[in-house]
Amino acid sequence: MSQQENYDWIKAFKELKELVKGYRNNQKGLIKLLETAGIDVPSDEYPEKNKVPLEHMDPFSFLSLINKHPNAYRRSEFVNKILGKEILNTEIEHFAGVPTSQGTAALFFPYRYHRKDGDIEKLWDLFECMDDPSKITAQMFQEVLSIHSVGFSKLTQGLFWYAPELYLPIDGQTTPYLIDINFPQAYKIKNANSYSVAWQEYQRCLSQIRQAYTQPFAKISFEAWLQNGKKYSAAQAIQYLEKRYGAPIGSTHIQVFKNRLNREIAVDPSLKSVKIFIELMPTVDFFPNIDRVYGISDKRNQHLDTYSEHLGTVNSAVLLKNLTEETLKLLCDWYERPESGGLKERVDQFLSQWAVSSISKLKFKNYYQLNQYDSFARWIDLFDISMGATYGNNFHVWQPQDEKKEHREHIVYQYENKYAWQKSFGQTFDEAFETVKQRVQAVVEFVRNGQFIEIEKIELNDALKWKIAFVYQDFAKPKVYPFFSKEDLKRLGYKSIVNSSSFSYMAAYEQLDVDRQGKDYFEYVKQLNQRILEARMHEMGKKIAKKNNIDEGQQDMNKISHALNRILFGAAGTGKTYNTVNHALAILQGTDIETIREKERTDGRQQLKKDFEKFRADGRIEFVTFHQSFSYEDFVEGIRAETDNGSISYSVQPGLFKIICDRARENKKVMKDLGVRSEANVWKLSIGDLSTRQYCFAHNEIRVGWGETGDLSLKETKYSQGYTQFSSTDHHTLEQFISGVEIGDVVVCLKSTSEICAVGVVTGDYFFDTQLPSEVREDYLHCRNVNWILKDLEFNIRALNGGVGLTLKTMYRLWRFTWNDLLQALNQEGYLLSQDNENPEPFVLIIDEINRGNISRIFGELITLIEDSKRAGNEESLSVKLPYSKKEFSVPKNLYIIGTMNSSDRSLTGLDIALRRRFTFIEMPPKPKLLKNVIIEGVNIGKLLEVINQRIEVLLDRDHCIGHANFMSLKENPTLEHLAGIFKQKIIPQLQEYFFDDWAKINLVFFNNGMIVEDKEINISGLFPANIEQDMHYSEQKKIWKIETEAFKTIDAFTKILGSKS
Incomplete structure (x- = not known):
């Protein structure tokens, strides 16, 4: 919309007001005026859900039905048609600052079954008094406000349309602006709880605005529209969506929300102005807000592939701009209706604006405009499942976007005076457009008469003419299906028809109709669309992965280097899971696949399985199967409830992926030298007084009290009075010390709630010391041997423990960090325990049925980290802070991921494109x-x-x-x-x-x-x-x-x- 004010609309609406005055007793005539102008008039309902023709009309609904059309050109045309003269120049943008009505709520009265006697008459009474506000009483205004379907904002908009010199709309557009110019009372009036004082307060507010602000109300409305469009930011939109839908997923580059229907809305938080991605083509009310329509495979915000299920490259999407909070709310309301965006709704909306009768009056400016989405051919083009990019030459006449092409020579097309057309359609642009128009009319006439064979003969672009035939057919007996390319028909299984020398689209549609077998047309089309999308996604994924694809029979067996991420794909029953054993062993044994196969031939499959299970028992292989309910919390980390001595506590527990990453990150040489076991637990220990602690350090022991219990390695001790005198909490601590702590676990000795003074590795089992050393406190008789690898430290552990200090409890497991985390932190502080780990042992994670999981939900922000170049230790390595533990996390470069994918699984929408780019694909064909x-x-x-x-x-x-x-x-x-x-x-x-x-x-x-x-x-x-x-x-x-x-x-x-x- 142009940002130049134009008030020609005021004169036009005044004439409409004079025209309407004569129709109070001829309301059907008022409805006829709208229909003749080409405006879709909604049906009434009586009883509920029973559609009947609308027979009543009031002046405000009349103008609201004109103003529900967001396109200024169309509104200008409607006004001109109704008035019978060119009072508004359709070449000029009008209506800037004039409130538009919401198409689904344009009427100022409810359906007949819900309507009260006198509702419509009250609206006429107000209309006839509005030129003299003194005739309007508080009761009259209150009664109109009480009509179901009328609100304060909507009513003041209606008054403004007819009398902008007297009234100003107090709505979502003007209210923020009025607050900015020091009229906060506008908000109070708009949201007043009592209708009884609404008229007086409204008049008082208008009077104060006139006194303080000399410009006319139309100017204020324009300024409010202009400012409101500029001020609504991405941050405000995110705040609104969070309030409505809860926390999003995403990053600083994209925030993705889901509504109750699992439909996604995404916002780029890095932009100042709000731009919103949605997955459905919106209603015509939002067409002016469309910034771009993305087809399948069209490039867009790359982060959508990571965080969104439905808005990434594998799907079509719509980007909306210039939204206000009010229009965003209306968009969300529409988006939450199950029928929204459905094919039937879209067809109905198209026909409401482009009825058969309107085609004879078609002009080029309304035929095809690239960014005018309600222009005839541009809108028609959106019925293709692909949506996305569109090309003017498909419509035979167009205005090129590139002016350099205007005068170029072309064998098929003529470029002249900023226009282009197909030469075979006419010698001049006007002649070519007239030819196009006649052929469009012919298609419509033939499809309405069921003469489908005749449509085949019409010389128009195939996709264009069948799209026209589709939308104008009789949907009581539909015969044309919205599939307009041979490729899509092949994807539906009609390859033999497409490849036939006598192919015709109608032949394909006839077979589709036979195969429908009585199913509901629109539901059947929805199912077919899903099949096409699945096929296209699969093709896209294969194309993206093609540069990395390997056929097992074509691998260079002389190369032992293995891809870090690979997927074995193929039809069901081709041995994908069977071969994960071979690939895992080739990686772990440092050899190639052919060597493993040769070993299978000589030693047998059982030996391979034996080797595989040994690696698995050693923790070097993990296996998981993805499914629809598998989540980030299962795979990476999540919060788990734990019961400790009868009380429930919550801790962050690692998932399988984090476990094997931590395991792969461990420095095996250091661990072997120090005696640390794989996946060692870290325990906090308090050792009594200073003398006892120094004895333990000198003699490589750890000790705890409660010596009165006696030797706890003897079963009968637990029944003695010495044991039962202590609390269950004390018993639990002793159990942890005796059997919870394993040989190879790590203990840190507490100095204060923030510092540790020693680190040790447990080397021996529990024993009870009957010979108490003189330096040790008398009850510290429960003992274990350790190797104190660091003593006399002053190491602050609070940061490593998630900012949480250590408690005074004698012994408990520290779950917020691992041994490897502790090792790295100590090294950074100068306590050099580790040595170079240049050739770490490889680890393998096998993910069976990888394409059955929701990749965005399972991997989350880690999807980027599995790339070769982003692995820990590389120049471009990346890490992220995990959401639960708040720990920095990266993926080690010695972890190999092997996935399997059933390429014939029709229940899926194909493997996530974000994952495809990061994997090598190895085809497993039938043999x-x-x-x-x-x-x-x-x-x-x-x-x-x-x-x-x-x-x-x-x-x-x-x-x-x-x-x-x-x-x-x-x-x-x-x-x-x-x-x-x-x-x-x-x-x-x-x-x-x-x-x-x-x-x-x-x-x-x-x-x-x-x-x-x-x-x-x-x-x-x-x-x-x-x-x-x-x-x-x-x-x-x-x-x-x-x-x-x-x-x-x-x-x-x-x-x-x-x-x-x-």
């Missing part, structure tokens, strides 16, 4: 050759699998082939019965999922071998009423299939799969 020696009654099982997969590749794609692992058990049990069981229990169910229960295609995969047959016994016409075809789109052509169990009993059916067309 029929592994089955070449399996022969069952003359049928070669390797050849059988190869033929099946060739057919699946043609009908679907290679990602959905059948894996050889399904048949490997035949090596041990090569019988027909076992083969039949594999087909019935594994192969057919897999194919059902892959082909979405399209039994005809499954039958093609089996070469019509008789396993899948049409059930001749079911007569559809006998099952349903005579009108089933019209009501549910069923027909006698529908086939019902069944599995023929007898076919599995002989080898003939399997032989037929191998195929022969003769």
